[in-house]
Amino acid sequence: MEQNATSQSNLRRVAIDPISRVEGHGRITLLLDDENHIHEARFHIVEFRGFEKFIQGRPYWEVPFLVQRLCGICPVSHQLAAAKAVDQLVGVERLTPTAEKLRRLLHFGQTLQSHALHFFHLSSPDLLFGFGSDPAQRNIVGVLDKYPELALKGVKLRKYGQQVIAAIAGKRIHGTATVPGGMNKILTIAERDALLVDIKDILAWSSDALALNEQIHTANPEHRDFATIRSNFLSMVGSGGELEIYHGGLRARSASGADIFDQFDYRGYQQIIREEVRPWSYMKFPYLIELGKEQGWYRVGPLARVNNCDFISTPLAEAARKRFREFGQGGFVHDTLAYHWARMIEALHCAESIYELLHDPDITGTDLVADLGEKRREGIGVIEAPRGTLFHHYQIDEEGLITKANLIVSTTGNNQAMNESVRSVANEYLDGHEITEGLLNHLEVAVRAYDPCLSCATHALGKMPLQVELLDADGMLVDRLTKGGNGVIERTV
Amino acid sequence: MSTEAKQNTITPNTITIDGQEIPFKDGQTIMDAALAAGVYIPHLCHRPGLTPHGSCKLCVVDIGSRGVSFHNSDRRVQTKFSVDIDGRSVSACTTPAVAGQQISNNTPALNEVRKTITQMLFIEGNHICPSCEKSGDCTLQAMAYHLGMLDGHFPQFFPHREVDASHPTVMLDRDRCILCELCVRASREVDGKNVFAIAGRGITAHLIVNSPSGKLADSDLETGDMAAHICPVGAILIKEHGYEVPIGRRTFDLHQVGEIGLEKVILAKVRHTDE
Numbered sequence: 035m036e037q038n039a040t041s042q043s044n045l046r047r048v049a050i051d052p053i054s055r056v057e058g059h060g061r062i063t064l065l066l067d068d069e070n071h072i073h074e075a076r077f078h079i080v081e082f083r084g085f086e087k088f089i090q091g092r093p094y095w096e097v098p099f100l101v102q103r104l105c106g107i108c109p110v111s112h113q114l115a116a117a118k119a120v121d122q123l124v125g126v127e128r129l130t131p132t133a134e135k136l137r138r139l140l141h142f143g144q145t146l147q148s149h150a151l152h153f154f155h156l157s158s159p160d161l162l163f164g165f166g167s168d169p170a171q172r173n174i175v176g177v178l179d180k181y182p183e184l185a186l187k188g189v190k191l192r193k194y195g196q197q198v199i200a201a202i203a204g205k206r207i208h209g210t211a212t213v214p215g216g217m218n219k220i221l222t223i224a225e226r227d228a229l230l231v232d233i234k235d236i237l238a239w240s241s242d243a244l245a246l247n248e249q250i251h252t253a254n255p256e257h258r259d260f261a262t263i264r265s266n267f268l269s270m271v272g273s274g275g276e277l278e279i280y281h282g283g284l285r286a287r288s289a290s291g292a293d294i295f296d297q298f299d300y301r302g303y304q305q306i307i308r309e310e311v312r313p314w315s316y317m318k319f320p321y322l323i324e325l326g327k328e329q330g331w332y333r334v335g336p337l338a339r340v341n342n343c344d345f346i347s348t349p350l351a352e353a354a355r356k357r358f359r360e361f362g363q364g365g366f367v368h369d370t371l372a373y374h375w376a377r378m379i380e381a382l383h384c385a386e387s388i389y390e391l392l393h394d395p396d397i398t399g400t401d402l403v404a405d406l407g408e409k410r411r412e413g414i415g416v417i418e419a420p421r422g423t424l425f426h427h428y429q430i431d432e433e434g435l436i437t438k439a440n441l442i443v444s445t446t447g448n449n450q451a452m453n454e455s456v457r458s459v460a461n462e463y464l465d466g467h468e469i470t471e472g473l474l475n476h477l478e479v480a481v482r483a484y485d486p487c488l489s490c491a492t493h494a495l496g497k498m499p500l501q502v503e504l505l506d507a508d509g510m511l512v513d514r515l516t517k518g519g520n521g522v523i524e525r526t527v
Numbered sequence: 528m529s530t531e532a533k534q535n536t537i538t539p540n541t542i543t544i545d546g547q548e549i550p551f552k553d554g555q556t557i558m559d560a561a562l563a564a565g566v567y568i569p570h571l572c573h574r575p576g577l578t579p580h581g582s583c584k585l586c587v588v589d590i591g592s593r594g595v596s597f598h599n600s601d602r603r604v605q606t607k608f609s610v611d612i613d614g615r616s617v618s619a620c621t622t623p624a625v626a627g628q629q630i631s632n633n634t635p636a637l638n639e640v641r642k643t644i645t646q647m648l649f650i651e652g653n654h655i656c657p658s659c660e661k662s663g664d665c666t667l668q669a670m671a672y673h674l675g676m677l678d679g680h681f682p683q684f685f686p687h688r689e690v691d692a693s694h695p696t697v698m699l700d701r702d703r704c705i706l707c708e709l710c711v712r713a714s715r716e717v718d719g720k721n722v723f724a725i726a727g728r729g730i731t732a733h734l735i736v737n738s739p740s741g742k743l744a745d746s747d748l749e750t751g752d753m754a755a756h757i758c759p760v761g762a763i764l765i766k767e768h769g770y771e772v773p774i775g776r777r778t779f780d781l782h783q784v785g786e787i788g789l790e791k792v793i794l795a796k797v798r799h800t801d802e
C-alpha cells in the first residue's frame with residue numbers, strides 16, 4: 035500500500051503551508067495507479083506538531099495544564115491523561131475514593147458534551163437529511179429549522195456536560211481540577227444538587243438521541259457499507275471486561291473478534307504499539323507490533339470501545355449495546371457510520387454514570403489528595419478520550435523538568451483507518467479524472483464519522499473546510515477541488 | 528474667600544490627589560501617603576516596608592503646579608505621552624510628598640499610559656497565562672484586567688530565558704520575570720541575604736542568582752525566605768504546589784488588585800498561612 039512513483043513530488047509537499055494549518059483545512063490526496071484506480075488515499079492532518087518539544091524543560095506539575103491546550107473540545111481528556119502520568123511521577127498508585135470519583139465524573143461530563151457536540155452539530159445534518167442532500171440545508175442551521183426540538187436537546191446536553199466540568203474544574207473550558215495525586219476542589223453539596231436538577235431530562239434526551247441514531251443506522255442499508263472497512267480494534271476495558279473510559283487495561287481484538295492482547299498494563303504500551311513515520315504526514319501511524327506494519331493498524335473511539343467491551347455497567351446503555359451486538363450478529367460491527375450509533379450508546383452511558391456518581395456519598399467527600407510516595411522519573415497516563423485511546427508519556431530529570439514527552443492522541447489511532455475509509459469511498463464514487471462535488475461531500479461524511487480533531491472547535495458548524503486532490507501515477511496533479519469554511523466550492527487546478 | 532484664593536492656600540503637610548486632601552508625614556513618598564489614606568495608585572514594584580525602586584513606572588502620576596486645579600489638568604483631551612505644561616509626570620513610589628502638591632492619579636489618560644506600560648511588560652517576557660500556575664494569583668495579570676488591557680498591542684519579543692529548577696523547593700522561571708527587583712530587595716532587606724540581582728541592560732537585563740555556579744541550588748535561599756514568596760508574577764515559585772488553589776478561590780477571584788493591604792493577603796496565601 036506504500037506509494038512508489040509519487041514519492042518525489044510528495045517529498046516536496048511535506049512542507050505543508052502554514053496558511054492551511056491556521057485555517058484548519060482537511061486535505062485529502064488521492065493517488066491513482068497506471069490503471070487509474072485509487073491505490074492510496076492520504077488524509078492529511080497537521081495538528082499537534084511540536085507540542086512534545088514545547089513541553090520539554092517545563093516542570094511536570096504544569097504539564098496537565100499545558101497539554102490541555104492541545105484541544106478546545108476535549109481539554110479535560112488531556113488534563114486527565116497527563117494527571118494520571120503525573121500521579122506515577124509522585125509515586126501515587128491509588129487515588130482517594132473521592133478524588134477518583136471526581137475525576138470520573140469530570141470525564142463523563144467531558145465525554146457527554148463532546149459526543150453531544152459531535153452528533154448534533156457535526157453529524158446530525160448528514161444523518162437527518164441524507165449525505166447526498168443539498169449542502170445548503172445540510173448543516174446545523176438546517177437542523178434547527180427542520181428539527182428545532184431535537185437541536186435544542188443537543189444544545190442542552192452539551193451545556194449539561196459543560197456544567198459538570200465547570201462544577202469540578204472551575205470553568206467550562208480549560209479549568210484546573212487535578213493536582214499530583216488527587217484533585218484541588220471538593221464538589222459541594224450545593225454544586226451537586228444543582229447538577230441533580232436536570233439529570234432526569236439529560237437521561238431522557240440521551241436515550242432519544244441514541245434511539246434516533248440506532249433507527250437511522252438500522253433502517254438505511256446504504257449506511258452499512260458506506261466507507262466500511264474491517265479492522266482491528268483497540269480500547270481500554272475495565273477489570274471485568276466492561277466499557278471503561280477512565281482507567282483499565284488495554285484490549286486489542288482482531289476484526290473477527292479474536293484476542294490480540296487483553297488487560298494489558300498500559301505502562302508497557304511501547305511493547306505492543308509502535309508508531310510509523312511516513313514522509314508525507316506529520317501524524318504518525320501507530321500499529322500493533324504483534325501484527326506488523328501492514329496488518330497491525332486498528333481503530334479506536336466509540337466503535338472500538340462498544341465492540342471490544344463485554345458489557346456496559348449501566349442498564350440502559352447495556353441494553354443498547356446488546357441490540358448493537360445483535361445487529362452485528364454476535365460479531366463486531368465494522369460499519370464506519372456505526373461510529374455515530376456507538377457514540378450515542380456511550381453518551382447514554384455517560385448520563386447514567388453521572389446520575390450514579392451524583393448519588394454516591396463519596397462524591398462530596400473532602401479527602402482529595404493521596405499520600406505521595408517515592409518520586410519516579412517516568413510516568414505514562416492513558417485514558418479513553420471521546421475520540422479514542424489517548425497516551426501521555428513523560429520522563430523527567432532530577433529537578434522535576436520534563437526531558438521527554440510522547441503523546442499518541444486519539445485521532446492518530448484512527449489515522450490509517452481514515453485513509454482506508456477515504457480510499458473505499460473514493461473508489462466507489464470517483465468517476466474518471468474529475469473530482470465532483472458529490473465525491474467531496476461523501477469523503478467529508480466518511481472522515482467525519484471518526485470525529486477527527488480537525489473537524490472540531492473552529493468547524494463546529496459542520497462546515498469543515500476540505501481540499502481534495504487527485505494525482506496520477508506520475509505524481510502530476512490531475513484535479514483539485516476545495517470547499518472553504520463558507521461552503522463555497524472551487525476548482526483550483 | 529474666593530475659590531481661587533482657597534486653592535492657593537496650602538494646608539501644611541497635606542497633598543491633594545484627584546481632588547482629595549491627604550495628610551502625610553515627613554519623609555513619606557506620595558505612594559506612602561496615598562496608601563496610608565486608602566488611595567490606590569497602581570504599582571507593581573512597590574511594597575510597603577521595602578526600599579522603593581521605581582522601575583515599573585506603573586505608579587506614574589502627574590503633579591500640577593500649585594494653583595492648577597485637578598480639573599484643569601485632566602488629560603482626557605491630551606495625547607498619550609504628552610506632559611502637562613504646568614506639571615510633570617513622576618513615580619509616586621519615589622517622589623517625596625511635598626505640601627500643596629496637586630496630583631492627578633486615577634485619570635483615563637494616566638491609566639492609558641499604565642496600560643501601555645503593562646502591555647510592554649507582557650510582550651517583553653513570555654507570559655502564557657492560560658497554563659501558568661500563577662494565573663489568578665498574578666499581580667501583573669490582575670493589573671492587566673484592572674486597566675482593561677485586551678491584548679499585547681506590540682509584537683511579542685519571545686526572549687530566550689533560562690529556567691532554574693536546581694533548588695529542591697524553589698523554582699525560577701525567568702520567562703515571567705518583570706525585573707521588579709522585589710526579590711532582590713526582600714532578600715537583602717528582610718532575609719538578610721543577597722540571593723538575587725539584576726544583570727545586563729535594556730532588553731538583555733535578566734535576573735541572576737548570586738552563587739558560585741549561578742544556580743539557585745548553590746545559593747543560601749531557603750523556602751521560608753520572603754524572597755521565595757514575594758514575586759508578583761510566576762517567576763519565583765514554590766515547587767510542586769501549582770494549581771492547588773481551585774478557580775474561584777484564587778487571590779484575584781476574591782480580591783481587586785486595587786485593594787489596600789492586599790500584599791499581606793497574597794503573602795499569607797503563598798506562604799500557606801492563610802488557612
Ligand code: SF4
Pocket residue numbers: 703704705706707708709710711734757758759760762763
Ligand atoms: S523574579 Fe519576580 S520578584 Fe524577582 S525581579 Fe523578577 S518579577 Fe520581580
Ligand code: FES
Pocket residue numbers: 569570571572573580581582583584585586587618619620621
Ligand atoms: S511602583 Fe513605582 S515604579 Fe513601580
